[in-house]
Amino acid sequence: xxxxxxxxxxxxxxxxxxxxxxxxxxxxxxxxxxxxxxxxxxxxxxxxxxxxxxxxxxxxxxxxxxxxxxxxxxxxxxxxxxxxxxxxxxxxxxxxxxxxxxxxxxxxxxxxxxxxxxxxxxxxxxxxxxxxxxxxxxxxxxxxxxxxxxxxxxxxxxxxxxxxxxxxxxxxxxxxxxxxxxxxxxxxxxxxxxxxxxxxxxxxxxxxxxxxxxxxxxxxxxxxxxxxxxxxxxxxxxxxxxxxxxxxxxxxxxxxxxxxxxxxxxxxxxxxxxxxxxxxxxxxxxxxxxxxxxxxxxxxxxxxxxxxxxxxxxxxxxxxxxxxxxxxxxxxxxxxxxxxxxxxxxxxxxxxxxxxxxxxxxxxxxxxxxxxxxxxxxxxxxxxxxxxxxxxxxxxxxxxxxxxxxxxxxxxxxxxxxxxxxxxxxxxxxxxxxxxxxxxxxxxxxxxxxxxxxxxxxxxxxxxxxxxxxxxxxxxxxxxxxxxxxxxx
Amino acid sequence: xxxxxxxxxxxxxxxxxxxxxxxxxxxxxxxxxxxxxxxxxxxxxxxxxxxxxxxxxxxxxxxxxxxxxxxxxxxxxxxxxxxxxxxxxxxxxxxxxxxxxxxxxxxxxxxxxxxxxxxxxxxxxxxxxxxxxxxxxxxxxxxxxxxxxxxxxxxxxxxxxxxxxxxxxxxxxxxxxxxxxxxxxxxxxxxxxxxxxxxxxxxxxxxxxxxxxxxxxxxxxxxxxxxxxxxxxxxxxxxxxxxxxxxxxxxxxxxxxxxxxxxxxxxxxxxxxxxxxxxxxxxxxxxxxxxxxxxxxxxxxxxxxxxxxxxxxxxxxxxxxxxxxxxxxxxxxxxxxxxxxxxxxxxxxx
Numbered sequence: 001x002x003x004x005x006x007x008x009x010x011x012x013x014x015x016x017x018x019x020x021x022x023x024x025x026x027x028x029x030x031x032x033x034x035x036x037x038x039x040x041x042x043x044x045x046x047x048x049x050x051x052x053x054x055x056x057x058x059x060x061x062x063x064x065x066x067x068x069x070x071x072x073x074x075x076x077x078x079x080x081x082x083x084x085x086x087x088x089x090x091x092x093x094x095x096x097x098x099x100x101x102x103x104x105x106x107x108x109x110x111x112x113x114x115x116x117x118x119x120x121x122x123x124x125x126x127x128x129x130x131x132x133x134x135x136x137x138x139x140x141x142x143x144x145x146x147x148x149x150x151x152x153x154x155x156x157x158x159x160x161x162x163x164x165x166x167x168x169x170x171x172x173x174x175x176x177x178x179x180x181x182x183x184x185x186x187x188x189x190x191x192x193x194x195x196x197x198x199x200x201x202x203x204x205x206x207x208x209x210x211x212x213x214x215x216x217x218x219x220x221x222x223x224x225x226x227x228x229x230x231x232x233x234x235x236x237x238x239x240x241x242x243x244x245x246x247x248x249x250x251x252x253x254x255x256x257x258x259x260x261x262x263x264x265x266x267x268x269x270x271x272x273x274x275x276x277x278x279x280x281x282x283x284x285x286x287x288x289x290x291x292x293x294x295x296x297x298x299x300x301x302x303x304x305x306x307x308x309x310x311x312x313x314x315x316x317x318x319x320x321x322x323x324x325x326x327x328x329x330x331x332x333x334x335x336x337x338x339x340x341x342x343x344x345x346x347x348x349x350x351x352x353x354x355x356x357x358x359x360x361x362x363x364x365x366x367x368x369x370x371x372x373x374x375x376x377x378x379x380x381x382x383x384x385x386x387x388x389x390x391x392x393x394x395x396x397x398x399x400x401x402x403x404x405x406x407x408x409x410x411x412x413x414x415x416x417x418x419x420x421x422x423x424x425x426x427x428x429x430x431x432x433x434x435x436x437x438x439x440x441x442x443x444x445x446x447x448x449x450x451x452x453x454x455x456x457x458x459x460x461x462x463x464x465x466x467x468x469x470x471x472x473x474x475x476x477x478x479x480x481x482x483x484x485x486x487x488x489x
Numbered sequence: 490x491x492x493x494x495x496x497x498x499x500x501x502x503x504x505x506x507x508x509x510x511x512x513x514x515x516x517x518x519x520x521x522x523x524x525x526x527x528x529x530x531x532x533x534x535x536x537x538x539x540x541x542x543x544x545x546x547x548x549x550x551x552x553x554x555x556x557x558x559x560x561x562x563x564x565x566x567x568x569x570x571x572x573x574x575x576x577x578x579x580x581x582x583x584x585x586x587x588x589x590x591x592x593x594x595x596x597x598x599x600x601x602x603x604x605x606x607x608x609x610x611x612x613x614x615x616x617x618x619x620x621x622x623x624x625x626x627x628x629x630x631x632x633x634x635x636x637x638x639x640x641x642x643x644x645x646x647x648x649x650x651x652x653x654x655x656x657x658x659x660x661x662x663x664x665x666x667x668x669x670x671x672x673x674x675x676x677x678x679x680x681x682x683x684x685x686x687x688x689x690x691x692x693x694x695x696x697x698x699x700x701x702x703x704x705x706x707x708x709x710x711x712x713x714x715x716x717x718x719x720x721x722x723x724x725x726x727x728x729x730x731x732x733x734x735x736x737x738x739x740x741x742x743x744x745x746x747x748x749x750x751x752x753x754x755x756x757x758x759x760x761x762x763x764x765x766x767x768x769x770x771x772x773x774x775x776x777x778x779x780x781x782x783x784x785x786x787x788x789x790x791x792x793x794x795x796x797x798x799x800x801x802x803x804x805x806x807x808x809x810x811x812x813x814x815x816x817x818x819x820x821x822x823x824x825x826x827x828x829x830x831x832x833x834x835x836x837x838x839x
Contacts, residue, residue, distance in 0.1 A: 108682060108755040131686060153631050160628065166638065167606050180814050187753035188794040189598065189772050190642070192809040193819040193838070195605055198638030202631040219686045242546035248569055248659030287689045291711035347627040349547050379628035380547075419629035427632075434632055438619040442826070443634050449821040462633065 011068055011092075012048050018060040023098075025049040034093050037078040037085040038140070041342075041396060042425055046073065046087030051095045055173075055181060055211050058094070062209065063179040065092055071458050072177075074205040076117060076148030079140040081343055082424030084152065084204050088458060096147050099211060102126050109187065110217045111170060116147030116210045120154075123215060132217040135162035138420065139328060147210040153202030155420035157253040157327075160378035161286075164420075166201040168216045174200065174208035177451050187214065199446070204422055205457040207450040221286035224252060225296055226320045229308040230277035234258055235354035237279035240306035241377045242350055244283065247302055249295055253284040254378030255327050258357065261372040261385070262326075268333035271326025272319075274310060281308075281377060282327055284320075330374045331385070338370065338387035342399045346410030347381045347419035359409055360384055367402040369395070381419035382410070408433055423461045431461075432468035440465060492536035494612075494620065494651050500532060501649060501831075502618025510834045513645040515555055516582035519591040521801045523644050523808065523836035532649065534586055540564055541652060542626070549609065549626050551654045554586025561585060565657060573601045573658040577734045586650045592642025595734040596693035596704065599754070599769035600685070605641035607656045613640065613648030616827025626654040639822075644837040647826040661692070661706035666729060669701040669721035674758045674767075677701050681770040682754055690715035693730055696767040697740065704730060733768065736799075740766045745777040746802060748785055752794025759788055782806075806839060 012026050025031055026048045036043045047070075052058045065072050071091030078085050087093050099115035102123070106112070107130050112123055120141040124133040137156035138144055144154065150172060153165045162168070171185035185197040200207060231237040237256055244251065257265065258279050266273045273280055281303070285295040296313060303311050314320035326333075334341040348356055357373060364371045370387040384406055388399040407417040407430045417423070417430040431440070443462045447454070463471070504511050512529035514520075538555035545568035552561060558572070558579045565571055575595025576588040589611070594603040610624025623636035640650055671677045677696040684703065685691050690711050693704035703719060705712045716723075732738045741747065743764055750759060754771040762778035778785065782798060782805045789796035795809035811819055819838055823830070 106753075106755075109753045110682075111753075153635070155629050163602070163606065164629065166635070167602060176814075176818075182814050182818060184815070186793055186795070187756075188751040189769065190592075190603065190751050192795050192797075193811045193815065194647070194822055195592075195639040195642055196818065196822070198605055198635050198641075199822075202635055219689075221689070245548055246546040246568075248662070250659065288687075288711060288714055290714040291689070291708055294708045294710055347625075347629045349544070349549070349627060351544060351547060376629070381629045414625070415627050416625050416630040416632045418632050419627070420631060422631055423633075431632060435622065438615075439621040439623065439633070441619070442615060442621040442623070442636060445825040446634055446636065446822065449825040450818070 009047065011064070011070055014064050014068070015048065015050060015061065018064065019050060019052060019057055023051045023053060023057070025051070034075070034078070034087060034095075037075070037080040037083060039081055039083040039086070039424065039426055041390070042083045042086050044087045044089055046093040047090055049093040049095060051098050053098045055175065058175050058209055058211055059179040059181065061092065061094060062175055062177055065455060066177050066179070066453060069453065069455065071455050072209070073457055074147070074151070074209050076145030076151070077119070077140070077143045079144045079148065080152065080422060080424060081345070082418065082422040082426040084422050084424040084457070084460060086425050094209060096145065096211070099147070103212070105130070107132075111187065111214055112217055113212065113214050114146055115212055117145045120144050120146060120149055127217055131220050133220050134215050135168050135218050136165050139331065146213050146215065150201060150210050150213060151203065151205045152420065152422045155376070155381065157255065157376065159376075160254060161250045161252050162218060166198055169197065169201065169213060170216055171214035172197060172200050172210055173212035174210045176208045177453060177456055182208065185214070202422065204424065204461040206447055206461055207456065221252065223289045223292045224284055224286040224320065225292055226282055226284045226314045226323050227296065227299060227303065228273070228312050228314070228323050229281045229283070229303040230274045230310045231279045231281070231307065232277065232309050233307070234279040234357055236307040237281055238350065238353035240281060240303050240308065243302050243306050244299055245350075245378070247298065249285070249299055251283045251299070251378060252286040253282065254376070255282045256280070256375040256377040257327065257330065258373040260370065261330055261374045264333040264337050264372060265326035265330045268336055269325045269329040271322050273326050277309070282323055327374065334372060334385050334387060339389040339391065340387070342386040342388060342403055343421075344384045344386065344403050344406050345381070345418050345421040346407050346415055347379070348410050348413050348415035350377070350380045352413040352415070356382065356409060356413060360406055363402055363405055367398050369398060369402055376419070379419070380415065404430060425460055428460060428463050428467070429471045431463050432471045437465060437468070440468065494537065497532070497537060497649055497651065498614045498618050498620050501614045501616070504530065504831050505617050505829055508829050508831065510831050513590070513649055513833055515584040515587045516557070518578035518581050518583040519587060519593065521799055522591055524803070524806075525836065526834040529834060534649070535584065537651065538584070545570060548657045549654060550657060551626055551652060552585050553652050554584065554650045556585045558583050558585060558588060566660070569660045570657045571660050572655065573607050574598060574604045575734060576604070580735070585653055589641050589650055589653055590643060590645040596695070596730045596768060599772050600692050601658065603641070605638040608637050608641055609654040609656050611637040611640050611653045612651045614651060615648045616829055616832050620651065621648070624654065628656060645833040646823060646837045647832070649832065663709050663712050664692070664704060664706045665712055666724050667703045667705065667716060667719060667721035668724045669703065669719065670699070671696065671701050672699060677767065678755055678771045684719055685770070687718045688715040694770045695733060698763070698765070702729060733766075738766070740764070740775070740777070743777045745779045746805065747799040748776040748778060749797045749799055750774040750776055750785070750789050750794060751797070752789060752792045756792045756794065759792075761785060761788055808837060811838070
């Protein structure tokens, strides 16, 4: 790889005046792990990687970048599935890996103050003895950092009942492009001025670099029981979800898997799933003992009348964990049945589930690629996993085209191109399908209010109008955008 | 009165061209919040009303901004659902747009979430007369910046809200309130914040100097279980929380300015005027006081919180002043939505 030698790059020389050598990675071999994130199909070597150890150092790095017009790509654990942490070829990767301390736990107010690089699960582990936990639980929670969770507004299995990142954060300290430290939110439930805290959630590193977060902690539910219901028809499973919600039950977790996902997960994790079922639902009910018993009875009846062919209640904690292990290992399970997989992340109104899955299976035939579906059924967040082989010429391109068609369909039925993985580099063109020109202009104006130079994580999340014009010119059919009948929300 | 979204957009566009300030109005139930511009031309939103979409199994409703909350609550009650943030002034005509713009949440807030937590998406006319959308009508959505939750509490200064999609909650099967004697403020705070560790059934707590009131919501058996843990007697008055939410309790009829202090729930007692009512487990403290605004605001700031004055009193600003780089960011955000500063000028940021 021919690159500017680190020693002669004036930017790196300037960074060396600010940071000790141990905080700078500039040789190609050591930078290699930073060339991509969880979306490994997209790769780009950065100009340099910095790992600051203090807020002052982050401020210094940003000032240097602003002065020199250098793009900055913030990075937590690099688990993004949308290329949110993919480097910029002329840019600095700013890793928050060394911001890994839990600063304070306030048991009385049930909050924890943590640095941005603290791992999601680390927080729950640290407060377990207090009977508390941090609720949002993205599947990468062993590795992903809270700063990354803020950037993506991360979700997980339990968000229908316990909320997304945005519902569980009280305060964020961030450094803006000029190097100023800004404190957004407070220890109170609300703060004066605009709700900048909400705006920061899911902003994909484009508004500032998060260095510290105050999270809300919830009491651990006393009891959690999980029901597994099998269906011989996926539409029946979809209707069962609707009937449980309509009956006033909000499960702690409510997941669906289709046959392909069941079979792969069962082979991988031996979770005890019925491999002949067309779909299974996992429904977790939590709370106090009395409440959970009452809810289990109610949900069992609802599932039965919705046509479940079998319903089993995990008899103990061990079986509960086993039931979940299949779902939680669904992604790695795909790795066993296919050399590569491409995970999509649309959200749809739940009533569209049957229709959408039927259309996805038709697309699967059209593209000649297998697909397995796992679904956060409670909140309508669909994860089709497109199976392909990157070593076969054109299979990655086919998988991308297949994925894009799924996302356009999600928009067409009133949903969105991304529920929890973010837009990143991956879905930036799909933004032109979901949003019109005025909405995109408003996003760009907000971005400019925080980053007038456009240096924070550029070319991600929000497309320029010029980019959309080009995209639309290529994708217009007979003079119309895809799904012209839509009122876009 | 404008009924069509397109009429509203063209009104704003014209106001932008002529730099005419607009005062966005509907039922006027929250006109005590923030200063209205004297020169502003009224933009009445009550004609832009109606529920657009409601499918109970989705737990989602989409409605136009001028829709009275009363109509929304009635439609939801038919399917045993509700607005989780328990907005005030429903029975005096408050509208959805006003509820979102003002961002006031009722007693359930500390347990179920605030207005902003239930907003899934919104369309609005910005200060240039352009209609934009953010978010959508599904539970999880991270496409584009979150410009819809910040509409909550923006006092109409970022855009004229046209329609809002809301996440809903099921109505609890049973709701009852327990009365628990307690005269010590610290002890009351400790109890209100310890009980939620034992049960998920708590949906509101208040302390008035003599008694803690605890609202329990859930199944009959769940509530009985919670009562066995907490103790206390059920009260028969069913409208206590509604009266609290609408400032109709006797407490609010006392003389003195009404202050809302927002802070971490276990913050030490304010030690200001003894006429106070603790809500949200102590995270929202209502104060009746004639002490100088500066004294009250300083004390709230010292505890990491902020103080709002809920009076039509031109000598005292409603909202806690912002300072330094935070003020600058707020002003830049306002300008990104409303570059000419015509929407509800001065109502949120002075």
